[in-house]
Amino acid sequence: MNGRQPICDARYEKRLVARFQAGEHEALASLFELHVDRVFAYAFHVLGNREDAEEVCSEAFLRAFERAATYRAECPFRGWLFGITRNLCLDRRRQPRLMLLDIDESERIAGHSDDSDRIAARVDITRALAALQPEHRLVLTLCDVEQWDASEAAEMLDKSVAATKSLLYRARRALRERLAEAWDEEERDGT
Amino acid sequence: MAMKCEEAGALLDLHLEGELPQELADRLDRHLLRCAQCAGELRSLEQTRSLLRKALDPAEPSPAYRERALARLTDRLAPHLRPAADQDVGRQWSLPFLTTDS
Numbered sequence: 001m002n003g004r005q006p007i008c009d010a011r012y013e014k015r016l017v018a019r020f021q022a023g024e025h026e027a028l029a030s031l032f033e034l035h036v037d038r039v040f041a042y043a044f045h046v047l048g049n050r051e052d053a054e055e056v057c058s059e060a061f062l063r064a065f066e067r068a069a070t071y072r073a074e075c076p077f078r079g080w081l082f083g084i085t086r087n088l089c090l091d092r093r094r095q096p097r098l099m100l101l102d103i104d105e106s107e108r109i110a111g112h113s114d115d116s117d118r119i120a121a122r123v124d125i126t127r128a129l130a131a132l133q134p135e136h137r138l139v140l141t142l143c144d145v146e147q148w149d150a151s152e153a154a155e156m157l158d159k160s161v162a163a164t165k166s167l168l169y170r171a172r173r174a175l176r177e178r179l180a181e182a183w184d185e186e187e188r189d190g191t
Numbered sequence: 192m193a194m195k196c197e198e199a200g201a202l203l204d205l206h207l208e209g210e211l212p213q214e215l216a217d218r219l220d221r222h223l224l225r226c227a228q229c230a231g232e233l234r235s236l237e238q239t240r241s242l243l244r245k246a247l248d249p250a251e252p253s254p255a256y257r258e259r260a261l262a263r264l265t266d267r268l269a270p271h272l273r274p275a276a277d278q279d280v281g282r283q284w285s286l287p288f289l290t291t292d293s
Contacts, residue, residue, distance in 0.1 A: 023273035025265060032261055036252055044250035057252065058260045062267055069271035125246035144240050145247045150208075169204040176239040 017068055017077045018024060035078065037086050038148070042156050045141040046089040046134075056092060060085040082156050128178035136171035143168050194222040199229045207236055 013034070019027035039060055043053035064081040129137050135157075142153040144165075154164040199222045201281070206212045206219055223230045252260075 023271065025272050028264065028268065028272065029261060032264060033264055035256075036257060036260070040252040040256075041250045050250075050253075053250070054252070054256050054260070058263060061260070061264055065264060065268050065271075069268065087230070121242065122246040125242055129247075141247065144243045146249050147244075154201060156219065167202070172204070172239055176235055177238065179242070 012072060013078060017075060020065070020068060021072070028065065031065075031077065035081055036061070038152070039081065039158060041144070041146050042082075042138075043089055045146075047092055047140055052092055056085065056088045060088055078155070083158070086156075086158065114130060124179065124182055125175075128175055128182055131173055131178055132171065135167060136174050139164065139167045140171045140175060144172070194218050196226060196229055199223070199226065200232065203229070203233045203236060206233065207240065227242075 013031070016027045016031050016034070020031060036057065040053055040057045043056040043060075044050060047053050047056065060081055061086055063084045064077060067080055068075050129140065132140070139153060139157065142148050142156065145148065148156075150165045150168065151161050153168075154161045157164060157167075159167070199219055202211060202215060202219050206249060211219065223233060
C-alpha cells in the first residue's frame with residue numbers, strides 16, 4: 001500500500017461520520033485523510049492527468065460530505081464517496097477535450113533518471129498499458145502499481161472480489177500479450 | 192494425486208498473489224518442477240507484474256493539493272461545522288470538574 005492509510009474498518013469510519021455530522025472539523029479532516037490517497041489514485045489512473053484528478057477528487061469529497069451532513073441517519077460514506085468518484089470520472093472522460101487524453105507518458109516516466117534502456121522499457125510498458133481495454137488498465141494500475149489488495153480494488157470498482165480477481169488475471173495476460181507483440185515487432189524491425 | 196496442467200493453470204495467479212493454501216502451493220510447486228510450460232507461464236506473469244511495478248509510480252496527491260483541498264472543504268462545509276471556538280467550549284464542558292458547579 002506504499003505507506004497509505006490502510007482501508008479503515010467500517011466501525012471507525014462510522015464513528016468519524018457521526019462526529020462530522022455533529023459538526024466536528026477534526027472528523028472532516030480525518031475522513032479526508034483516510035480516503036484521499038485512494039480517491040486521487042483512482043481518478044488519476046482513469047483520467048490520466050493530475051489536474052483533472054485533483055478536480056474530481058475535491059468535488060467527490062465535497063459532494064459526499066454535503067450528503068453526509070444533510071443525511072441524519074447512519075450513512076455509507078465510503079460507498080457514496082467512491083460512487084461519486086466513479087461517476088465524476090465517467091463524466092469527465094465523456095467531455096470531448098478529454099476523449100483523446102490517455103495516460104500521460106511524460107508524467108509517468110518523469111523523474112526517472114535511469115539509463116536509456118530502462119526508460120525505453122518504461123515507454124513500451126506505458127504504451128502497452130494504454131492499448132488495453134480501460135477496465136483492464138484500471139485494475140492493473142490499482143492492483144499491481146498501487147498495490148491495493150483485491151478487496152480494496154473491488155470496493156472502488158464496485159465489483160465483487162472474485163470478479164475483480166478474475167479481471168486482474170485476464171488483464172495481466174492481456175498486458176503480457178501486448179508487450180510480447182511489441183517486442184517481437186521491434187526484433188523483426190531490428191530496432 | 193499428481194496435478195495436471197489444467198488444474199495448475201487455474202492456480203498460477205493465486206500462487207503469484209501468495210494466496211494459495213500451503214498444501215495446494217506445495218502440490219503446485221511439485222508440478223512446476225516437472226512442467227516447463229506451466230513454470231514458464233508463471234514466470235512470464237511474474238515478469239509482467241514486476242515490469243509494470245518498475246515502470247509506473249503510484250499516484251499520490253501532492254502535499255500542496257492536500258492542504259488546499261482540505262482548506263476548501265472546510266470553507267465550503269462551514270455551515271455544517273461548529274465554529275472552532277464552540278468545539279473548544281464543548282470540550283471544556285465535558286470535563287467533570289467543570290460541569291459539577293453548573
